[in-house]
Amino acid sequence: MQMRSRVPTRPGFALIAVFWIVMVVGLFAAIVAARTGFDIERSGAAVSMGRARAAADGAAEEAAFQVIGRISTGPAVVSLADLVDFVIQVDDIPVRVSIVDEDSKVDLNGAQPELLAILLQTVGVPVGDSRTLADHITDFRDEDDLKRAHGAEAAEYREANSVAGPKNAPFDTLEELGQVLGMTPKIVAAIVPFLTVHSGRSQFDPDTGPPEYKILVDSIGAAGLGAVFAPSRRRIFSVTATAELPNGTVFPRRGVFRITGDPRQPVYWLNWGVPDRELSSTTPSAASRSLTSARGPSPALFK
Numbered sequence: 001m002q003m004r005s006r007v008p009t010r011p012g013f014a015l016i017a018v019f020w021i022v023m024v025v026g027l028f029a030a031i032v033a034a035r036t037g038f039d040i041e042r043s044g045a046a047v048s049m050g051r052a053r054a055a056a057d058g059a060a061e062e063a064a065f066q067v068i069g070r071i072s073t074g075p076a077v078v079s080l081a082d083l084v085d086f087v088i089q090v091d092d093i094p095v096r097v098s099i100v101d102e103d104s105k106v107d108l109n110g111a112q113p114e115l116l117a118i119l120l121q122t123v124g125v126p127v128g129d130s131r132t133l134a135d136h137i138t139d140f141r142d143e144d145d146l147k148r149a150h151g152a153e154a155a156e157y158r159e160a161n162s163v164a165g166p167k168n169a170p171f172d173t174l175e176e177l178g179q180v181l182g183m184t185p186k187i188v189a190a191i192v193p194f195l196t197v198h199s200g201r202s203q204f205d206p207d208t209g210p211p212e213y214k215i216l217v218d219s220i221g222a223a224g225l226g227a228v229f230a231p232s233r234r235r236i237f238s239v240t241a242t243a244e245l246p247n248g249t250v251f252p253r254r255g256v257f258r259i260t261g262d263p264r265q266p267v268y269w270l271n272w273g274v275p276d277r278e279l280s281s282t283t284p285s286a287a288s289r290s291l292t293s294a295r296g297p298s299p300a301l302f303k
């Protein structure tokens, strides 16, 4: 007998309620502002931002339930290709939404150093530096203080005059990559689109990822590392929802959710924030700048 999950009720009512609460609060703020002589223009901007935020948040929630609906009612292998870029209308506000299966990405904690090295090479890091950085990443996240062949543990960070040492614990965020000895903002920005900290797997499913992953797949095939591929579990997804008001006010929301299978709480949000657009302008840490002094000359990681 084929199992058929119950499709949970969409939070449409809650979404509209949240939207109107934000509107009322915003209106109240505007009245108070007017009575106290507060700059009404600033108050108007705050109301606009509140509306955009509420619309983005509502669309993100709605998108999560659309994924659940699709997976619960569809065949075993469901295409989510049309959810990569679509629009959800919240009241009169269009919200551009994008959903990505996190199992399609390389997990920063689960990936073996060989896979990390190939990923680094794929974005243009020379082979020698890619092995060094892959070992640095592995030493940064493993709990021991035993340096890998090309790695860096506490002594190497001290030698490089780095204020901080290796974390010796799993990455909680992709931003932490910037703390890895020898990592530059440019490399971080290049590899982050391929990475997640949410799947926890040593394998990934590039078939469910964006077309840009093909170059990584080709590199992996050429290196004979085919065992790093595994089908997605269709369980963990990230959603980006960007609301734009007619007056130009924009609010982007990014969240990562897990499908629980529990109809009482079908969506569990692992992360709720804003897109990682700041990553490309991450301030280089002392560690990031010191690969040359720690590991010999490395004039350019991108050749």
Ligand SMILES: [Ca+2]
Binding pocket: 138, 139, 140, 141, 142, 143, 144, 145, 146, 153, 166, 168
């Ligand atoms: Ca370590």
